[in-house]
Amino acid sequence: MESSNAASGGSTRREATRQKLYEAAVTLIAEQGFSATTVDEIAERAGVAKGTVYYNFASKSVLFEELLRHGVELLTASLREAADKTARDGGSKVDALDAMIRAGLVFIDRYPSFTQLYVAELWRTNRAWQSTLMVVRQQAVAVVEGVLREGVDNGEFSEEIDVQLTAAALVGMVLVAALDWKSFQPERSLDDVHSALSRLLQGRVSGRH
DSSP states (O other), X not given: OHXXXXXXXXXXXXXXXXXXXXXXXXXXXXXXXXXXXXHHHHHHHHTSOHHHHHHXXXXXXXXXXXXXXXXXXXXXXXXXXXXXXXXXXXXXXHHHHHHXXXXXXXXXXXXXXXXXXXXXXXXOSSOTTHHHHHHHHHHHHHHHHHHHHHHHHTTSSOTTSOHHHHHHHHHHHHHXXXXXXXXXXXXXXXXXXXXXXXXXXXXXXSSOO
16 A cells, blocks of 8 residues: 555656646747757756656657647647536537637636647647647547537537538637737636627627527
């Protein structure tokens, strides 16, 4: 039992260290770019020895790739939980999509530097981690696709909608609107931004009800 507890404690400490390295790396890279950020700076910002970085990650590129994976998986989990909670509460598929929009905004409000990096990396094609980024991006979009398909199947949504493109558009809408909010309209509250996107989702921007 003591051995098991010790192993558990070691695993917890390592996860805490990795989390500090993630946070240090994402902040520095958002501030000054990937190429300009050094392992020494990441270690100093995280408050650990340089060797600790290499103990946890083989290189700066591996650290960044894992950072992208980690962040998008957190986003995916928050979207899935929003959809699942709406289903448990008996809400519609539109309600689920609306809840997912809010969950996405909450995530971006908490991790604005990560979101900025993620969106920037989506447009790059020469990165070693491009294939990983595409895989984890699809995981997030797939959660939205699932809700849309269920809505089509139960008649809530039109069979004519392009599920894949609509899901990608909804995720993109949240990312871009949230970055605009953080960069140019920081005086707005999360509720304000959610309300505006909710109106778009529910087709209420024309004034007709």
